[in-house]
Amino acid sequence: MEVWRVLDTGLLTGAENITLDRVILDARAEGVIHNTFRFLRFNPPVALVGYHQSVEQEIRISYCLENNIDINRRITGGGAIYFSPEHLGWEVFATLDGVRFPYKVELLYRRLCNAAVKGLRKLGLKARFRPKNDIEIGHRKISGTGGTSTGGAFMFQGTLLVDLDVDKMLRALKVPVKKLSDKEVESLKERVTTIKWELGYTPSYEEIKKAILEGFSEEFQIKFVEGEITDFERTEFLSKLPYFSSNEWVYGIRPSGNQDNSLFTVRKTPGGLVKLALSVDVELNLITSAFITGDFFAYPPGIIYDLESSLKHIPLKLEEVSKALLNMRRREFQIPGVKINDFKLLFKEAIQRIKYTRYGLTLNEVNNLFFVNKDLDYFMVNGVDSLLLPYCSKLVGCDYRHREGCTLCGLCTVGDGYKLASKYNLKPFTIVNYEHLEEKLKELDETGSKGYIGCCCEPFYEKHQPDFEKFRTPGLLINIEQTTCYDLGLEKEAYKGRFESQTALNTSLLEKMLYLIFKHR
The missing domain is CATH 3.30.390.50 (CO dehydrogenase flavoprotein, C-terminal domain)
Structure with a gap:
């Protein structure tokens, strides 16, 4: 039975843990250490972006700074995650051999996650692997995974939710809220679970680690032996820690x-x-x-x-x-x-x-346009006949906030939208929830609409891009550049039409686009 080293590096900062990831992976690639299994934890809490992500786009930086939450960047890809001291991370450092550890990423993920699943089941958890890289219990995620490779060696890691402060995670990260549609769930709180939530108590870390190691031992016929960081790794760690602590690494140097x-x-x-x-x-x-x-x-x-x-x-x-x-x-x-x-x-x-x-559009204006099924040239030739406006831009407390119509009182930008609809002979719709949006898009398909113009925020478009495109009617959407339900972590309420804050339409761009469309026809 092959012998592997086991490391438990305890509670470290974000920069320290990321530095160790790089050091151990490189050391394995160079052949100066044997295959290694590492347990890790973070203190203080940390918001980690994936290797290819932008901190500014994925992390609420001001909240993290105000609440003593570290910010750092993983050497692996994937989405942003929140890692508190209660969470337990596990990592595998080994060489790809095409047999136990397949070269094909999807097969490697499955094999390694199945080992972790075996370990979790020893704790009485009904865990299972869900492609592409999640471990879940009853369709609720308990561990996300991911990896990277270099020089024939790979690192594969998982984040095990032992307990979780969901509200703090929602405020620290922007990414999970945007990913809700991908997971086909109603809210983030309903999508995740923890060991404590499932068992009703929290096993000791020693119990959890023992179970995980037994799962990997059974899956790969491995004998684990506790070890220490080598002198080579310690020297490399001290050398590389300043870089992985720097803004150059964390915030990226690519403009x-x-x-x-x-x-x-x-x-x-x-x-x-x-x-x-x-x-x-x-x-x-x-x-x-x-x-x-x-x-x-x-x-x-x-x-x-x-x-x-x-x-x-x-x-x-x-x-x-x-x-x-x-x-x-x-x-x-x-x-x-x-x-x-x-x-x-x-x-x-x-x-x-x-x-x-x-x-006559600036690049800034062009970047605030989203196209559904057709490009801008289509609308310049064929025009539009409908205007879709979000209820969240109506005045909070207005009698018309959750229904069609507008009194043109001047207290919100939707009134400006209705005036433009009248000027250009468009049929206006106030979209009050997601189901209502689908209903109206279906109606436009059935009536042979030539196209619609509307307003929505970028996160909503990103989330529902395929949903817009499944209807035939072409659409031109204008971005709402304000604090939205996604920024506040309230997209579940907005989905149901219960978001109680007010946004503002980009009426100047809406007016300009309508002018250009009808001018060129």
């Missing part, structure tokens, strides 16, 4: 550009959200830099950086981007659930957007 010279697109894939920001030189028609983020996993993670690098200072043309993607296809890599064509479609939309400036 995402600014609203004046950047193009933004997003695409929802089975592997997660993929977001693209292109910095461009309009006069020279060049891509100056590309920034690809999201909650996907990439193996090796450097493939994304390599793609970004290959796109610098090339002509702003789809055929040039296609060449870079073709070279990427020749490399050995895996991005589960995300295809090369998904990247191509992202770039295609971004490049298409710059052409819309010929209508």
Whole structure:
């Protein structure tokens, strides 16, 4: 039976734990240590973004700073997570052999998660693996997992929820709220569970660790022996800790550009959200830099950086981007659930957007437009006949907040929307909840609508992009750039039409778009 080292590094800071991840993985790749299993915990609590994510987009930075919550970046991909001292992390550091540890990522995930499942069942938990990378009990997530690899070695890690302060997690992170649609659940609180919630008590950490190790021992025929950090690892740790503590690592050194010279697109894939920001030189028609983020996993993670690098200072043309993607296809890599064509479609939309400036739009305005089924050129030719407005932009307490109509009292921006609907002979609808949205989109399909214009926030569009596209009617949506239900963690209430805060429509852009559409017809 093969002998593995077991480490329990106890409570460490975010930077210390991430540094150890890098050090142990590199040491295994270089062959200076044997296969290793590590248990880890964090103190103070930490909000961790995935390797490819932007801290500003995924973490509520001010809340974390005010509440002594560390912020750091994992060396693995995936989405943002909140890790409190109560949580227990587990990690596997080993070499890929094609047998016990398959080269194919999906098979590797399944095998390793099945080992963890065996361990959890020893605690009396009815755990099971749910692809692509979750362990759940009764359809409620108790452990998320993910990994990365280098030089033939891999690290695979899991976060085990022993107990959980859901409210604090919701306030620290932005990502989980956006991911609710992916998990097909009503709320985050109903989607997760913990060992304490399931058992009614909290086993000791020693009991939990013993069960997990027994699960892996049975699955892989391993004998675990407690060990220590080697002198080599300790030296590397002290050398690399300053970097993994730095803003350069945590916040990233890759510029995402600014609203004046950047193009933004997003695409929802089975592997997660993929977001693209292109910095461009309009006069020279060049891509100056590309920034690809999201909650996907990439193996090796450097493939994304390599793609970004290959796109610098090339002509702003789809055929040039296609060449870079073709070279990427020749490399050995895996991005589960995300295809090369998904990247191509992202770039295609971004490049298409710059052409819309010929209508007199700024790039900032173009970035605040979302298209459903058709591009802007379609609307310039065919026009629109309906206006969809969200109830959350109506005055709180208004008699018409949850029903059709508007008194044009001037106390909210929806009144401005209704005035524009009258000016351009559009039929206005106040969307009061998600089911009502589907009902109206179905109605537009059945009546042969040529298209609608509407307003919604970017998180809502990201979450429901496939839902909009399943209806035939083309749509043009304008972003609401304000604090929304997603920022406040209240999207469940909004889904049901119970969000009790007021947003404001971007009426200037709405008016401009209607003017342009009807001017060009």
